[in-house]
Amino acid sequence: QVTLVESGGGLVQAGGSLRLSCAASGRTINGRAMGWFRQAPGKEREQVATISDSGTTKYADSMKGRVTISRDNAKNTAHLQMNSLQPEDTAVYYCACTHVAGGSYNYWGQGTQVTVSS
Secondary structure (H helix, E strand, C coil), X not given: CCEEEEECCEEXXXXXXXXXXXXEECCCCCCXXXXXXXXXXXXXXXXXXXXXXXXXXXXXXXXXXXXEEEXXXXXXXXXXXXXXXXHHHCEEEEEEEEECCEEEEEEECCCEEEEEEC
């Protein structure tokens, strides 16, 4: 069982930056893909960025050029650097990971709120 805990959310003005962190415990993140997702009020959850065990990254079109996902397997952590934030980026951001064998994102954190004011 992997437990994920996000941190780093908060209130920021438009154009500002935040760095979200995801700390994993219980099991190593080695061999697992890590991802960041978000859900805004009244909207479906959407994928923001993912990073494979080998370091291959993918980004949502809406956030390309503004976010960078990274991982530190030695520290069992993942991060999401977000720049040039806009009010439409306001959402709860979730960290998730897959099983070691891959597949769906089965382990989720509790989420961290990001609010961007105009």
